Amino acid sequence: MNTKDLIRLGVPPGDASRRGMDFIARYVLKGLDRTRLIAELEAVVANPAAFTDDDLRGEFAQALLRCGRTVRPAPAQWRQWGVGLEPEAINQMGRACQLPVSLAGALMPDAHVGYGLPIGGVLATDNAVIPYAVGVDIACRMKLTVLDLPVRDLDRRREHLVKAIETETRFGVGSSFQERREHAVTEADWSVSPVTKRFHDRARAQLGTSGSGNHFVEFGVFTAGDSVPGLPAGEYVALLSHSGSRGTGAAVCEHYSKLAMDQHPELPKEHRHLAWLALDSDEGREYWAAMELMGRYAAANHELIQRHLAQHLRLAVLLDVENHHNFAWRERHVIQGVGRDVVVHRKGATPAGEGVLGIIPGSMATPGFLVRGRGNVESLKSASHGAGDEPDEGPGDL
Numbered sequence: 439m440n441t442k443d444l445i446r447l448g449v450p451p452g453d454a455s456r457r458g459m460d461f462i463a464r465y466v467l468k469g470l471d472r473t474r475l476i477a478e479l480e481a482v483v484a485n486p487a488a489f490t491d492d493d494l495r496g497e498f499a500q501a502l503l504r505c506g507r508t509v510r511p512a513p514a515q516w517r518q519w520g521v522g523l524e525p526e527a528i529n530q531m532g533r534a535c536q537l538p539v540s541l542a543g544a545l546m547p548d549a550h551v552g553y554g555l556p557i558g559g560v561l562a563t564d565n566a567v568i569p570y571a572v573g574v575d576i577a578c579r580m581k582l583t584v585l586d587l588p589v590r591d592l593d594r595r596r597e598h599l600v601k602a603i604e605t606e607t608r609f610g611v612g613s614s615f616q617e618r619r620e621h622a623v624t625e626a627d628w629s630v631s632p633v634t635k636r637f638h639d640r641a642r643a644q645l646g647t648s649g650s651g652n653h654f655v656e657f658g659v660f661t662a663g664d665s666v667p668g669l670p671a672g673e674y675v676a677l678l679s680h681s682g683s684r685g686t687g688a689a690v691c692e693h694y695s696k697l698a699m700d701q702h703p704e705l706p707k708e709h710r711h712l713a714w715l716a717l718d719s720d721e722g723r724e725y726w727a728a729m730e731l732m733g734r735y736a737a738a739n740h741e742l743i744q745r746h747l748a749q750h751l752r753l754a755v756l757l758d759v760e761n762h763h764n765f766a767w768r769e770r771h772v773i774q775g776v777g778r779d780v781v782v783h784r785k786g787a788t789p790a791g792e793g794v795l796g797i798i799p800g801s802m803a804t805p806g807f808l809v810r811g812r813g814n815v816e817s818l819k820s821a822s823h824g825a826g827d828e829p830d831e832g833p834g835d836l
Contacts, residue, residue: 439475441528442518447476448483450505450536451529452708457501464494505706514540514562515774517816520547527556534559539566539714541773541780546787546822554711557786560820562771564780566714567722567729569695571783573764575649576690576729577736578682580788580797581760582808583744584660585753587675592657599657599751606746607655608647612685619646619746623738631728633693637686641735644684646742653681655743658806666808669757677747678806679740680799682764683732690732694725717781726766733762759808761796763787763823772815782818790814790821798824 444458445451458479465475482489482499489499513535518528523545531545534555542562549558554570561571592599608615624645628638648655660676662669683690698713699705701721705713715722740760748755766783773780788796792813798821799806806824813819 441525442532444479445513445528445532447479448512449479449502451532452505454498454501454505455529455532456525457498461495461498468494510536510538514542516543516545518545519817519822520545520549523547523549524551524556526551527558530554530556531559533709534561534568534571534712537563537568537709537712537714539563541778542771542818544787544817544820546817546820548822548824549786552785555783555785558823559783559785560787560818561783561785562773562780562818563714563783565717567717567726567766567781568712568714568783569691569698569725570711570713571785572691572729572766573785574688574691575682575764576687577733577762578653578680578764579736579740579760579762580799581679581740581744582660582758582797583677583748583755584662584669584674584757585677585748585751586756587751587753589659589673589675592659592675602747602750603655603657606646606750607743609650609653611650613647613649614640614643615646618642619742621645621738621742623734626731626734628731630731631690631693631724633690634686634728634731637689641684641686644686644739645735646739646746647684648679648681648739648743649684655679655681655747660808665810666757674756677744678797678799679743681736681739681743683736684739686735687732690725690728694721694728697721697725729766733765736762759795759797761789761794763789769819771818782820784820786823788821788823789819790817791819796821798822800824 439462441455444455449455449458482495486499486502489495513532516531516535527549531543535543541564544560546558549556555561624642628634656678658676660674662671664671698715699710702713715725763784763786766781769782770777770779788798790811792811794811796809798809
């Protein structure tokens with residue numbers, strides 16, 4: 439048995455599930471009847487007060503009682519891909535599926551601990567958006583551009599390519615352009631939220647920059663198979679970028695997460711970062727408008743980075759593909775056999791609807807992949823993220 443099995447039995451994620459795993463280990467080491475293990479667990483979960491003085495079961499029972507409030511009697515159904523994931527990432531997914539607004543979830547094979555929803559977590563909710571389930575870097579995304587440059591020039595023109603990256607984007611916390619880039623997104627309505635209005639000028643200065651962390655811009659060899667539309671099979675030079683909405687997106691997340699927490703003081707401490715905003719509330723509509731604006735802003739960042747690099751090198755673009763992660767979408771899914779309109783949060787997860795192209799980057803030592811979605815309903819049509827994590831085959835990979 440594992441942590442997820444305990445959660446399904448009604449054990450709250452966190453300390454209670456850890457104590458439950460300790461009980462299982464001691465039970466097995468004592469050589470007790472393993473066929474009765476589930477029944478033993480169910481008995482403690484059903485009435486923990488009856489076992490608080492028991493030498494074997496007492497710590498588990500006491501942890502259950504300390505949990506106090508439960509958010510809902512049974513979590514929404516969710517499925518995990520991959521093995522050896524961080525236990526706390528699994529706990530976070532379990533807690534997210536305990537919310538009264540949660541309908542279904544999925545955990546990707548490269549998942550790890552985040553704020554609220556784990557990175558690599560996918561969550562469908564009913565008429566609600568969770569700022570921390572979208573993430574701090576709203577609309578962080580990938581963009582791949584295949585360029586008309588001979589593969590041999592990757593080595594022959596290495597210094598020239600590096601210089602082009604250094605000239606046409608900026609890296610680091612707070613990085614910006616003194617000579618600002620121009621894009622129509624800066625002429626959009628930035629008054630949709632007090633945060634986007636306040637940060638409009640800063641966003642303009644950071645337009646076309648890449649930021650810090652695991653964000654990058656790099657050239658590499660792209661191997662196209664027969665299934666890449668509009669591109670003959672073979673090897674090409676490609677440009678890959680990974681970044682999001684910079685400081686403005688982070689400010690939007692911080693502001694609306696605090697509003698959501700203030701609206702839900704009833705949530706237990708371990709659920710605080712999962713506080714939600716109803717989409718039919720003023721705050722929910724405001725956040726949604728700001729999130730979508732950050733999506734357009736992040737897309738503009740990538741567009742400018744890659745356009746300026748191609749122009750700098752005087753190269754034609756043969757193919758480009760891009761996708762968000764750290765975003766929420768209004769979608770229709772089949773939940774427990776019933777089709778319904780839901781809000782799908784993909785935090786560090788790639789959209790993988792049937793036939794949809796996406797990008798899953800690897801680490802500095804492993805390749806990235808252009809993938810085509812399978813439309814797997816159990817994963818809420820999602821796949822792994824990559825960008826620093828080993829990209830195992832997931833539910834939506836090619």
